[in-house]
Amino acid sequence: MGEVKLIATTQSLFCTRVEWALKLKGVEYEYIEEDLRNKSPLLLEYNPVHKKVPVLVHHGKPIAESLPILEYIDETWKENPLLAEDPYQRTKARFWAQFVGDKCVFGAFEAACLAEGEEKMKAIESAQESLAFLEKQIEGKKYFGGEEIGFLDLAAGWIPHWLNVMEEAGGMKLLDAEKFPSLHEWAQNFIQIPLIRECIPPRDKLLEYFNASISYMRSLATS
């Protein structure tokens, strides 16, 4: 169906969700690893506005921003649909994907970067309120997409692995199995899926990455 390239970095959860979508649909693609400290001319050409990954390039035309990329993939390759046919179901998936795939990521990272204290406790509470919303959405279902994984599973897919590592690096517990039993179970099921598992970055490298980012953010806060 034409040349597909993905400009990405291994640690980025925004990039991995795009890989999951491509693999789910059986799309062959060329993976181009980007060094964000030394951005390539290719990245600067294909995403001049944000200069960020992921960027999907199809037939030489670039698309940036992970959620628009997922929608593009779903509309272009019809196998294993990510979004339901029903407009209301599609809408719910889009709404929650924006919430959990964007806002919650930064909420969790913020909480991780704060040093021990009242502010950190407040940030953790806020992040857990977000997870509580998500718990309600997954109750009684195997995946957010139903029997098969879908759009929202991919958007929330950072939780089983990246959140887990953020928790360790940030000295906090967000995904409490007692508070969020359904979400916790979903996370275990999701990460066991072979095509999901094969794309996630090695835990030790990801921990290194988060340790470094968090140290840096904490040093900014105290300077």
Next chain:
Amino acid sequence: MAKSEVKLLGAWPSPYVMRAQIALNLKAVEYEFLEETFGSKSQLLLQSNPVYKKIPVLIHADKPICESLVIVQYIDDVWTSGPSILPSDPYDRAIHRFWAAYVDEKFFPTMRGIAAAQGEEARKALVEQVGEGLALLEEAFDKCSKGKAFFGGDRIGFLDIAFGCFLGWLRATEKMNGVKLLDEAKTPGLVKWADRFCADGAVKGVMPETEKLMEFAKVLMAKMRGAPPK
């Protein structure tokens, strides 16, 4: 569809609410507009949008839909007999979605910051940033419109709605701060597009007058400073 089947919770000054209204107008959908009182949140709002507690909320057959761009896409998905809001080509759709995200995450927050800027230097810097953003959007307009009237082509589309809803506040910002943001010398395409957008049948009745927005802004700023409004 009976009018009461479709309700929109909103407020007249909100550009985000306007997005939903324009979309409903494009599809000729009758709806009941429930105006939220400024400064307080109704029970209905808190119940239908517990996550963000914000307007707009579309309620269709008792089902709430939140987040303005999600609402616009829902309207496009449901009322298929009306003109399409999103382009038909997946690549064009991705481009519209990309720029809509840019407008929400970068462009509007910067523009909004101009009024709150502390000092001339800060204001100048923000005005420059807005100018850079408009230059990017001018390029996007060139590419998306392909010589036609709107980002969506012959008719108003997703990106027209996502960006155009801010024109009222853009003009109010220009007047209140004595700055020129949309400049025919720099972004001629956008200047003409702005006029066409505001004159469109689906937009005309819901775009608030600049003067009214300026009045509202004064009230807002006074409230924020804690002083009683004049």
